Every structure is written in C-alpha cells, then in structure tokens.
Amino acid sequence: MAIDDHPKPDNPDVPEAHQAPQTPQVPEQLDGSPAPEAPGTPTPTPTLTPTPDDPSTPDDPSKPGPWSALRPLLLRLHFYAGILIAPFLFVAAASGLLYSLSYQAEKVLYSHELEVPVGDSAIPLSQQVDAARDAYPEGEVTAVWPAYEDGMTTRVLMASPKVDEDKSLAVFVNPYNGEVRGELASYGSSGALPLRTWLDELHRDLHLGDTGRHYSELAASWLWVVVLGGLLLWFGRRRARRRELIRPERKQKKGRARTLSWHGSVGLWAALALLFLSATGLTWSRFAGENIDVLKSGLGGATPVVDAATGNGDAAGGGHGDHGGGGGHAGHEGADIGLDRVLEIARGEGIEGKLSVILPTEGQGYVVKETDAEFPLHLDSVAVDPADGTVLDTVRFADYPLLAKLTRVGIDAHMGVFLGLVNQLLLAALMLGTLLLIVWGYRMWWLRRPTRAGALRMGRPMPRGTWRKLPVYVLLPLLAVTAVLGWFMPLFGLSLLASLVVDAVAGALKQRRRTAV
Known part of the structure; x- marks a missing residue:
C-alpha cells in the first residue's frame, strides 16, 4: 500500500x-x-460529475x-x-517467493531420490524398512511414509547423528525391489528436503535462530x-x-x-x-x-491429537505430534504385530492415501496419519496397539473444531500446499x-x-x-x-x-x- x-x-x-x-x-x-486553480488557468472538463451520494464528493x-x-x-x-x-x-x-517455487524445484533437484521406474508389484513395507536399516545401521527408524503413487519411493525417517536434532534422516527406498536410492535431511511434518528447509529457515529467521x-x-x-x-x-x-x-x-x-x-x-x-x-x-x-495459542485454546479451537497411550510403561514417548521429526525417540520393546499388519488395520479404519506411519515408543502405540493437505483434505488418524492390533483411538478431521479446521487450512495455504501447484x-x-x-x-x-x-x-x-x-x-x-x-x-x-x-x-x-x- x-x-x-x-x-x-x-x-x-x-x-x-x-x-x-x-x-x-x-x-x-x-x-x-x-488543487484550487490559479487565476486565469483554464478549467478542464471533468469526466464525471460528483453527485451528493458520491463518496468522492468533498466534505463541507x-x-x-x-x-x-x-x-x-x-x-x-x-x-x-x-x-x-x-x-x-x-x-x-x-x-517467500523463493519458498513458493521450491516445491517444484525439489521434484527436479531430488528426482533420483523421489522417483523410480514403475515395477510389477511392491514388496512388503517391513522389507523396505529393513533395507533402510541395513544401509544406515546407526539410525533409529521413527516413521515411514509409504509410496502412495506409482513410481514414487518410500521414505524411511530416522533419528541419526548425521543430521541436526530437530531434523530426520530421510532414506529413500525403491518399493518394488528394496533398493536404497539415497538419503537427505528432512524437516517438519511437510517433509521439507534441504532446499526447501534452507529457504524456510531464511524466511522464518534469516538462519539466526x-x-x-x-x-x-x-x-x-x-x-x-x-x-x-x-x-x-x-x-x-x-x-x-x-x-x-x-x-x-x-x-x-x-x-x-x-x-x-x-x-x-x-x-x-x-x-x-x-x-x-x-x-x-x-x-x-x-x-x-x-x-494466539492461548486464545485459540480458550475458544475451544485446539487441534485434537490422537491418543496413542497403551497403558504399558512410560507414556511420555514423543514424536506423535509430528510426522516423524527428529529428537529423542525411545524404541518400543515387546510384542509387535509389525508394519504391514498395522497398515491393514489402519486401512480398515478408513485411513488411506498419503500416509505417515509413526513407529511406537515405550508406552505409545503406532500412529497412522493421513497427510494429504490438498483440497479436499484427508487428515484422519488412528492409533494402534503394537502388541495385539487393538485400535486405541481414532481422530477424524471432520470432527475437528471449526477454529482448528480454519487454522489448519490457513497454515497449509500460507505454506503453499492447500491447493498444490495453484496455491504455489x-x-x-x-x-x-x-x-x-x-x-x-x-x-x-x-x-x-x-x-x-x-x-x-x-x-x-x-x-x-x-x-x-x-x-x-x-x-x-x-x-x-x-x-x-x-x-x-x-x-x-x-x-x-x-x-x-x-x-x-x-x-x-x-x-x-x-x-x-
């Protein structure tokens, strides 16, 4: 202005x-x-004569x-x-201009990690994760993003000393044969890769913390x-x-x-x-x-989070508020039905499409979330007990408070993901x-x-x-x-x-x- x-x-x-x-x-x-005219100055003919209800008419x-x-x-x-x-x-x-263009730039810059030739059939998700573990034994798997389209890689997120504590090491696996295509640092629930992460931090804090x-x-x-x-x-x-x-x-x-x-x-x-x-x-x-957070909570607009507590052990495990971000991740010990069975249960609950599977921690179960923030939004989530497959809790986006829905849509639109390429x-x-x-x-x-x-x-x-x-x-x-x-x-x-x-x-x-x- x-x-x-x-x-x-x-x-x-x-x-x-x-x-x-x-x-x-x-x-x-x-x-x-x-301005007032000087004496002798010719008066130009106006193209529009103000009327009494015309807002352009000067006040008395x-x-x-x-x-x-x-x-x-x-x-x-x-x-x-x-x-x-x-x-x-x-x-x-x-x-912000550079960030809005980074989504498409990532697809080109990291095409080797993100894309693979389409195969006949995909191997089980658990085998894909095992391939990532074998390639990076020093890392601890925190979440998995299964390939949701033909020709895409599965992304296995790890807490690793190779990346900063607030980031994850993303290992890209060919879902058709288990080949590890490479690894990149990943940040946040959107899974921003190095280019977009760098631009995001520039936009947010000029890399000054x-x-x-x-x-x-x-x-x-x-x-x-x-x-x-x-x-x-x-x-x-x-x-x-x-x-x-x-x-x-x-x-x-x-x-x-x-x-x-x-x-x-x-x-x-x-x-x-x-x-x-x-x-x-x-x-x-x-x-x-x-x-704003205090005000939103006071108005009943807090975003609901699926309850993944199993009642066994210390229920303070972290990571379920995000899609596998880095940080202190205490691994689950005990009976485990496995990733493939968890995916079957989640799909039986209507959790489909673009997914994030967060692995269990001590006292916490699996959390399977829809992560498709493009319109129409698919953001339902379910928690599953790793011991016997019991559904612990389910949260539907349709049941979010109105203020929480508006907040989510607003943030996604600000980031350029709500309408995809059009938004960007x-x-x-x-x-x-x-x-x-x-x-x-x-x-x-x-x-x-x-x-x-x-x-x-x-x-x-x-x-x-x-x-x-x-x-x-x-x-x-x-x-x-x-x-x-x-x-x-x-x-x-x-x-x-x-x-x-x-x-x-x-x-x-x-x-x-x-x-x-």
Whole structure:
C-alpha cells in the first residue's frame, strides 16, 4: 500500500519554482484531488460529475468530520510504517517467493531420490524398512511414509547423528525391489528436503535462530497495519472515474501520479491475501504466536491429537505430534504385530492415501496419519496397539473444531500446499506483487523530496501533532485498541512505542533549533 500519499513535481531534476505550469494537468493536493486553480488557468472538463451520494464528493469544509481529522494521522502512520517496516517486508516477500517455487524445484533437484521406474508389484513395507536399516545401521527408524503413487519411493525417517536434532534422516527406498536410492535431511511434518528447509529457515529467521524470528514477527505484526491504512487512504481519495479505484491509470503521465496509481490499484488487489498472510504468519511467531495459542485454546479451537497411550510403561514417548521429526525417540520393546499388519488395520479404519506411519515408543502405540493437505483434505488418524492390533483411538478431521479446521487450512495455504501447484503459483504472484508495491512506495517517497538548491533530501511526511485534531470519541477508542493490540503483539507495541519516542525527541530538538534561531 502507499508509503506516502503526497504530491511532488514529476521532474525531480528541475527546482519546483522553475518548472513550467502544465495547464492541461490538474495539480493534486495531499490526497491526490485537484488543487484550487490559479487565476486565469483554464478549467478542464471533468469526466464525471460528483453527485451528493458520491463518496468522492468533498466534505463541507464548514463541517469537518472524523475522516478529515483521521486522514492526516493515517498518512503519517502509513508513511513511517512503510519506510521503516518495508525492508523487513521486502526480505519476507523475497524469501517467500523463493519458498513458493521450491516445491517444484525439489521434484527436479531430488528426482533420483523421489522417483523410480514403475515395477510389477511392491514388496512388503517391513522389507523396505529393513533395507533402510541395513544401509544406515546407526539410525533409529521413527516413521515411514509409504509410496502412495506409482513410481514414487518410500521414505524411511530416522533419528541419526548425521543430521541436526530437530531434523530426520530421510532414506529413500525403491518399493518394488528394496533398493536404497539415497538419503537427505528432512524437516517438519511437510517433509521439507534441504532446499526447501534452507529457504524456510531464511524466511522464518534469516538462519539466526530465535533472534532472527524477531524480523518475521515484526513484518507480520505491521503488515496488516500498512495494508489497512493503505486501503483507507486509497478509498478516501477523490477520483474523476470510479475505475481508477481498481485499475491503474495508464494515461497518467510518468512520475509520482502514475506510480501511485499502480501502487494503489495493485495494493487493492493484493490486500485481502496480504491480510491473510499477516494473520497466519503471526501464528508461527514467537511472542504473538503464544498469545494466539492461548486464545485459540480458550475458544475451544485446539487441534485434537490422537491418543496413542497403551497403558504399558512410560507414556511420555514423543514424536506423535509430528510426522516423524527428529529428537529423542525411545524404541518400543515387546510384542509387535509389525508394519504391514498395522497398515491393514489402519486401512480398515478408513485411513488411506498419503500416509505417515509413526513407529511406537515405550508406552505409545503406532500412529497412522493421513497427510494429504490438498483440497479436499484427508487428515484422519488412528492409533494402534503394537502388541495385539487393538485400535486405541481414532481422530477424524471432520470432527475437528471449526477454529482448528480454519487454522489448519490457513497454515497449509500460507505454506503453499492447500491447493498444490495453484496455491504455489498464487503465492509467487502475491510475493512478486508485494515486492513491486514496496519499490513503488520508495519511489514515491524519493519523487517528493525537496529539490531546491540542488540539496539531496528525503521525502517529507505529514506534519507532527495530527493526532491532536482527532475528536475525543475517535481518539480514546483508538488508543484503547492500540494498547490491546500492543499487548497481544508485543513486538508491534514495542516498535510503535519506540517510534513515538524517537519522533517526539526529534520534534523537540527541531523546535529547540528553531527557537535558538
């Protein structure tokens, strides 16, 4: 959305005082509306005459409303938010663009591990796992992803010293003959391989760990502010033709006005999707994410987890919350009906398609989960006692609370898996559009810089103190909402408070210099 919404002569190389007036072009005010005409200037014929119910009709200056007082504050907030937060958003958008393309890139880059010639029939799953164990005896099998399509490999996930603790060693086995095709590090429930894992960590924390997560949380916390502020400013502009709201004005001459037209129109198209990314991105954040989890649990929206406790031994075994992630995995000892029998039982319970079989730990049974997150979703799960094949628990996605369903769909859509390739292409287009919005915003800031006397200066924001003009009935609710949001999203609140302090100090110093002169 627009970083600033102020006019600037289109020729930055010529001082404003020396630029010749262009009478056919109506100059703009701060909101882009026609400025009062100079005496003797020909009056252009408008293409649309505002009517009393036309939102573009200016308010009666003798009766200033809340919008006339709120708009300068939005301009200043949008200006500073855009200037200061745009670098974080740019990194997030660029890394998100690469991540959205990584799904298809993985299929090409790791085709040897992922694909095999189609054979006549597959050997039992237990033999495929044994082949992986023989090839990597130092690893401990935690989960198995059976091949669910012809020509695919089976993925055997291991806890291994060859990979980091939060990752698994994925061993790829030909399901037709047991040949081990290779091994790669795998991460998370989506089974991201090295390329996508590296891009995911770049997008999430810049490979800086918990400290780097502050960048992505800051971007997600401010993104919705920039988008909503830009929407209000864009809808509040006066325009001669309604189509200028949703379509860039191609007849506009080059310069800031044309850039603003593209910036506002594309921002309008992308607004809803950007708000969605902001909301879903916050669910992964460090501080706001914790508050979201508490709120979601309080509203009964926690995601149900299948109960795999067998009642034998220590039931603290881990790994069932994920699809075989790395970490401390205590192997099961005792009677075991085996993988092949477990798969038969799970399929008898309607668990089919793209599956993850998590092996039992001490006190925990097998967990078989559907992992097809593409629409329509197949995410049912069942727990099976390894001793006798008793079904311990079953969880159906249809029985998830509505909030849990929405959360799951939102996260999968944010990651680009909900609609498969279509989802990934839409994300790529959205990220590219976001990069253009940021570039256009900075360009408008540059074009409205002062150029007199050849001085190199930056663009100017709205004057300070605009909040003082707000009516009390607008100011008090605005302060209350800001305080609540600042508490719920701590990085947003702290960064906003820091910006206000810096701005106040800068204003005080500037006033002191003026007084001294």
